[in-house]
Amino acid sequence: xxxxxxxxxxxxxxxxxxxxxxxxxxxxxxxxxxxxxxxxxxxxxxxxxxxxxxxxxxxxxxxxxxxxxxxxxxxxxxxxxxxxxxxxxxxxxxxxxxxxxxxxxxxxxxxxxxxxxxxxxxxxxxxxxxxxxxxxxxxxxxxxxxxxxxxxxxxxxxxxxxxxxxxxxxxxxxxxxxxxxxxxxxxxxxxxxxxxxxxxxxxxxxxxxxxxxxxxxxxxxxxxxxxxxxxxxxxxxxxxxxxxxxxxxxxxxxxxxxxxxxxxxxxxxxxxxxxxxxxxxxxxxxxxxxxxxxxxxxxxxxxxxxxxxxxxxxxxxxxxxxxxxxxxxxxxxxxxxxxxxxxxxxxxxxxxxxxxxxxxxxxxxxxxxxxxxxxxxxxxxxxxxxxxxxxxxxxxxxxxxxxxxxxxxxxxx
Ligand SMILES: Cc1ncc(COP(=O)(O)O)c(C=O)c1O
Numbered sequence: 217x218x219x220x221x222x223x224x225x226x227x228x229x230x231x232x233x234x235x236x237x238x239x240x241x242x243x244x245x246x247x248x249x250x251x252x253x254x255x256x257x258x259x260x261x262x263x264x265x266x267x268x269x270x271x272x273x274x275x276x277x278x279x280x281x282x283x284x285x286x287x288x289x290x291x292x293x294x295x296x297x298x299x300x301x302x303x304x305x306x307x308x309x310x311x312x313x314x315x316x317x318x319x320x321x322x323x324x325x326x327x328x329x330x331x332x333x334x335x336x337x338x339x340x341x342x343x344x345x346x347x348x349x350x351x352x353x354x355x356x357x358x359x360x361x362x363x364x365x366x367x368x369x370x371x372x373x374x375x376x377x378x379x380x381x382x383x384x385x386x387x388x389x390x391x392x393x394x395x396x397x398x399x400x401x402x403x404x405x406x407x408x409x410x411x412x413x414x415x416x417x418x419x420x421x422x423x424x425x426x427x428x429x430x431x432x433x434x435x436x437x438x439x440x441x442x443x444x445x446x447x448x449x450x451x452x453x454x455x456x457x458x459x460x461x462x463x464x465x466x467x468x469x470x471x472x473x474x475x476x477x478x479x480x481x482x483x484x485x486x487x488x489x490x491x492x493x494x495x496x497x498x499x500x501x502x503x504x505x506x507x508x509x510x511x512x513x514x515x516x517x518x519x520x521x522x523x524x525x526x527x528x529x530x531x532x533x534x535x536x537x538x539x540x541x542x543x544x545x546x547x548x549x550x551x552x553x554x555x556x557x558x559x560x561x562x563x564x565x566x567x568x569x570x571x572x573x574x575x576x577x578x579x580x581x582x583x584x585x586x587x588x589x590x591x592x593x594x595x596x597x598x599x600x601x602x603x604x605x606x607x608x609x610x611x612x613x614x615x616x617x618x619x620x621x622x623x624x625x626x627x628x629x
Contacts, residue, residue: 241577
């Protein structure tokens with residue numbers, strides 16, 4: 217199957233891609249690191265749930281409730297398979313990566329991080345993998361430290377070695393792929409080093425699972441988090457995977473319905489995994505929508521997704537590099553980079569740039585991308601960011617490039 221033919225095919229499944237936006241221009245959606253568009257299969261699955269099967273789950277015995285419970289629980293099996301996990305009890309549905317990380321910081325962190333301990337992360341983390349650890353470190357009298365990076369965004373793993381030697385590091389928490397630089401973290405090496413030192417590892421897979429094949433079991437980490445909305449699924453659904461023995465030892469995060477076995481006036485016992493961590497009515501319809509998103513990605517194949525994005529990134533890097541005054545961040549090594557390109561254009565403020573190119577229908581992100589520690593490290597206030605997915609084309613990159621050239625004329629560069 218020809219790549220271009222498939223992408224044309226794929227685009228037809230995304231109603232929003234038929235839209236015209238400002239100045240009646242066709243939408244060129246290049247903000248996929250923030251969230252991806254949804255195929256009709258996902259939209260229909262949600263609509264079908266509300267039209268034909270809506271009920272609460274895990275409780276009632278009538279037909280609709282059984283259908284809804286079965287459909288919801290099937291998604292757990294599907295998610296487990298998709299990320300290479302055998303035990304469905306290790307898959308916890310949450311609202312997104314942010315909630316997954318907060319769950320670990322709260323439930324595992326409070327039991328396992330003590331005064332003087334060190335939690336390590338990187339300078340290119342999303343705020344959701346920094347702030348929960350700052351909160352925990354303050355509460356427990358622990359320290360949050362950073363594995364430094366070189367100017368291209370490659371981690372300096374000697375820093376990790378040095379900290380591991382202190383014997384004080386209890387957790388290393390890193391993103392699998394940076395949402396700003398696109399850097400693919402060498403998690404294999406990090407996990408190996410941490411295992412040897414008896415240190416737990418959390419991987420933030422928000423930007424990796426949507427874009428490449430990830431087998432969490434093979435990775436060998438302890439916790440893994442990702443969000444459905446960045447992989448064609450609905451917002452408000454995410455996954456925490458953790459090793460069973462860790463989940464079993466952890467106290468609950470939220471208290472309420474479904475997470476209990478018995479509640480008495482002063483004592484409560486917990487439900488089995490994973491329900492112990494799923495208090496209250498979950499986002500049933502969107503979990504079912506997520507199932508359709510996984511089906512869609514499996515049909516295309518994650519190898520195709522990665523290959524297509526490498527092709528687009530290579531093309532975009534070549535084209536963007538030819539624009540005078542445009543500075544691109546991150547490594548040029550495509551084997552270690554995802555489909556995310558952050559840049560600054562002369563002294564045009566990224567917000568002004570994004571506003572100008574929006575007039576051509578091009579949607580890119582501008583700002584700090586929830587990565588202010590990285591902005592400080594790069595010594596910039598903000599960047600512009602184009603990020604790709606399965607439905608993007610080289611023609612769209614050409615539109616981006618010609619729009620940037622128009623911006624150069626507007627700003628008299
Ligand atoms: C690397 C990374 N981690 C975490 C998050 C947070 O994800 P969510 O907002 O879905 O919780 C994002 C979102 O942009 C991200 O890119």
